[in-house]
Amino acid sequence: MAQGLIEVERKFAPGPDTEERLQELGGTLEHRVTFRDTYYDTSELSLMRSDHWLRQREGSGWELKCPGVAGISGNHNEYVELTLEPAIVAQLLKLLGAEELESADVAAVLGPLKLQEVASFITTRSSWKLALSGDHDQDPPLRVDLDSTDFGYAVGEVEAMVREKTEVAPALEKIFSFSKMLGVPAQEKAPAKLLVYLQRFRPLDYQRLLEANSSSEATGDSTS
Numbered sequence: 769m770a771q772g773l774i775e776v777e778r779k780f781a782p783g784p785d786t787e788e789r790l791q792e793l794g795g796t797l798e799h800r801v802t803f804r805d806t807y808y809d810t811s812e813l814s815l816m817r818s819d820h821w822l823r824q825r826e827g828s829g830w831e832l833k834c835p836g837v838a839g840i841s842g843n844h845n846e847y848v849e850l851t852l853e854p855a856i857v858a859q860l861l862k863l864l865g866a867e868e869l870e871s872a873d874v875a876a877v878l879g880p881l882k883l884q885e886v887a888s889f890i891t892t893r894s895s896w897k898l899a900l901s902g903d904h905d906q907d908p909p910l911r912v913d914l915d916s917t918d919f920g921y922a923v924g925e926v927e928a929m930v931r932e933k934t935e936v937a938p939a940l941e942k943i944f945s946f947s948k949m950l951g952v953p954a955q956e957k958a959p960a961k962l963l964v965y966l967q968r969f970r971p972l973d974y975q976r977l978l979e980a981n982s983s984s985e986a987t988g989d990s991t992s
């Protein structure tokens with residue numbers, strides 16, 4: 769895959785004190801932003817069942833998250849993010865076993881590839897940048913996003929963006945040590961917004977996803 773940064777992240781359940789704790793730890797609020805994400809897949813969920821996630825984010829365009837390659841297991845996610853439309857289209861053709869198409873525009877290939885909307889929701893996000901005291905190694909910098917959705921689910925993520933797979937393990941170490949300082953329980957695993965959305969509003973699709981990939985995350989009872 770020629771294009772794409774690697775997103776390494778750990779999700780957590782934010783509490784009433786999370787913002788205060790972020791400030792105590794040297795975090796600064798960079799911005800608050802509201803956007804709509806619309807996710808697309810085939811009626812058989814061919815993309816999601818192979819751990820690929822295609823979305824259009826209002827204001828930022830198309831993105832395809834593809835499973836990462838570092839092979840480190842645990843309470844975290846690691847995805848290569850494709851954002852250039854020709855790279856996304858090429859990967860979609862490969863994944864769906866389709867013939868070459870004339871357009872390199874994602875919107876133009878949705879129809880021919882039988883990709884349709886499966887979820888659409890609004891997120892309000894506060895984005896925090898961290899300058900950890902005593903941390904002279906700011907590469908990669910950590911960010912924390914605190915998200916709340918228009919369907920009432922809130923989730924936080926501590927994340928780093930890296931270029932090479934050799935950078936994944938050190939980034940994870942920083943993410944886990946910061947999460948600990950933030951007070952996130954070591955075993956805590958908070959589900960992705962999209963999975964909670966599917967569980968609530970498209971339970972058959974959600975079930976299908978779980979059945980297709982027994983190693984995929986379960987959202988647990990607390991979110992339903």
Ligand SMILES: Cc1ncc(C[n+]2csc(CCOP(=O)(O)OP(=O)(O)OP(=O)(O)O)c2C)c(N)n1
Pocket residue numbers: 805821833844845847925957958959960961962963984985
């Ligand atoms: C624990 C766990 N979480 C997510 C997944 C996979 N997954 C489910 S939905 C999904 C797609 C949505 O990814 P997410 O990071 O939740 O979206 P968001 O935070 O809004 O985007 P950002 O702004 O960070 O780019 C993924 C990768 C998994 N397999 N296991």
Ligand SMILES: [Mg+2]
Pocket residue numbers: 777925
């Ligand atoms: Mg994320």
